[in-house]
Amino acid sequence: MRSVQDQLAAVMSAVGPVAPLDVVLHDAMGAILAEDVAATLSVPPVAVAALDGYAVAAADVAPGGSALPVAVDLRAASVPGLRHVQGQAIRVASGAPLPWGADAVVPVEASDRGTATVQLAGGVRPGQHVRLTGADVPAGQVVLRAGTRLGARQLALAAAMGRGRLRVHPTPRVVLLAVGDELVEPPTKGPAPTSAGDGRVFEADGHGLEAAVRDAGAHAVRVGVLPDDRALLREALEDQLVRADLVLIAGGLSELVHDPVKDVLATLGGVRLDHVAMTPGPRHAFGSVGGELGRDRSIPLFALPGHPVAAQVAFEVFVRPALRQMAGHAEVFRPSVAAAVDTGWTSPPGLRQFVPATVLGAPEEGYRATPLGDPAAPSILGLAQANALAVVPEADVVVHRGQVVHCMVLEG
Template sequence: MIGVEDHLARCLDGVQALDPIDLALLEAQDCVLTEDVVSPLDLPGFDNSAMDGYAVTVADVSGASATTPVELPVVGDIAAGSTRLQQLPSGQTMRIMTGAPVPAGAQAVVPVEDSDGGVHTVRLTAAAENGQHVRVAGSDVRCGDVVLTAGTLLGPAQLALLAAVGRARVRVHAQPRVVVLSTGSELVDPGVAPAFGQVVDSNGVMLTAAAIDAGARPYRVGVVRDEAGAFLQTLTDQLVRADLVVTTGGVSAGAYDTVKEVLRGLGTVWFGKVAMQPGMPQGFGTVGPDGTPIFTLPGNPASAYVSFEMFVRPAIRKMAGHRGLFRRSETATALESWSSPAGKLQLARAELGTTDDGERVVRLAGAQGSYVLGGLARASALVVVPEAVTRVAEGDQVRCLVLDRRSR
């Protein structure tokens, strides 16, 4: 039996970041940049108004107030989208809309709320400071600035910035294509009522969703029966679409553990026991002519999920070019006591919360059996109990891996 850290190191050594690809912006969402992006232009590209109002010189409205309004002739209108730079003569004003170019000679914008809204002449009831309500060219981004660095995860705001500086495409790490295979003759697809002795394939759904959450593009193959030929044929057929394969079931010591039987014959995958609870039986290696990485996870739902979190998720994130591979951790106070097996790293499914005074606290999410899905669905953290600790006592400080949804 090997330690969790040793198996994790084996898995991470066996995968590499995928080669960069060139994608259109919306195709690149949730991908990681492989290049620094330098802006070829200023943002804003011209001085523009931050308000609907009146473009003025500061001196012309210096004495304006609600009791002593200043009246100015309105000599023009400037709408957003205007492409002609206008000139504002001294002693006059122009109506201006939000986003419209500020005319040459204007120093500020008086909001329409500080006026009577005049069209030909206007009474302004507030003075203005130089630069008031003017978005100065280059005040956000200057030409030549590095606006995004390699390693940045692209979300809506980053894609907007790329578009604003003129990029229609960008180079990123591809999101890994992950094929998920569920093995077991007892399994039926979701939506099919299980007969006596049958079980719905919840693992396939769970692991496919977990792969999406990790930043991959998964494909759930569905149920593969416990027949060596069927499993081998399905795996061979799916390798063409896979950067990584995840199987669940068939890796223990039973008479019908097909995954272990087939892959051990290929001589490419290590199978063994990892000192953790749940999820002791594990397998990892490569298959096929391109050396596609494959993870073989246990069949019990909690074991499969915890195994994915500990080994598969970090590997996917490495392949996708992420800087951070692991879940963030927090320290919390245990609200109850429980036992932990000697010599194994326990990963207890738990509910993480906060007291009224801000203390982080944690309690077990129900029964901890490897088959238990109800508690797993309530879990918001995995409590990490070291191998040398056999009991967590109420009040102990424990380390929790936080299961943030869509956390990157």
């Protein structure tokens, strides 16, 4: 058997960030910035009013207040360069360029809102309610660092600097294939079914993995269910590689004669099939495909066990970190906490065991973990209710009540 650590090391050494690409801001959401961004202009480019009011020279307003003639109105779109005349006020909108010679803005609330002459309250200070040139962003400053995940705030900053495009690591595109004659799509209409049919089960892997891919920050393309047919599987791979940065196959990986995945992958020299020393789901395949199928680039390929719990666990342990690395994230692994278990169980020797669990607590008081269901046969219900995976090392054959284990946190 191959150890979990060796399998993970092989995966992480084989995948790198997707090649950088210049994209418009709309398409940059959620992507990782591929280069530093420096401001080529100051924001604001000139001193502006910070709120609606009256631009004045602070010295013109007496401590007890003053009445000043209103010379003109300035809007946010007004051209900079108007000169302020001593002893006058200029009504300004928020964001309007401050006239030359004015050094403060009196809020409209601190006035009688006059249009020809305005009565202003006293106590005006130079610089009051004025945003100076470069107050938000000075020209030349690096404002976004490579490796930053671009969200609403970062895209607003880029737009404010006039950057309509950014160079990013594109979101990886993941093609999902579920394999098995027994699989049936859950119905989208009618009452909840009581059965999938004789010898059939509802297809869960594709739906669960599609959501997991999206949660990891990648783009999922779910092809649907394929039968246990070698020719159809190979044809699907050939068709889908053109739009994939990674291929994910679930099911069809057993050593029985009718399961096609192992046979098709065996013809692709860059894919390795292994028993990984873990439970649930020890049978895995990983490698790269492309040249053997007539493509000009190699694409990482994972084949995961068909049981929904095993598939989700394998995704968390191997595929999610790979996708995060491909997307350019600095943090690729789930956080983990040490938690004391509130019940004991046995663990198979030589295998790293992943147990769905609920983890509760806080750093100052410590964490406690409760396994959900039978650790020896984790259920999809238990996994759905879990917020973590308790990880039992290969050397531990018994987990005692109160023992501290590391838990991979799946949810906040």
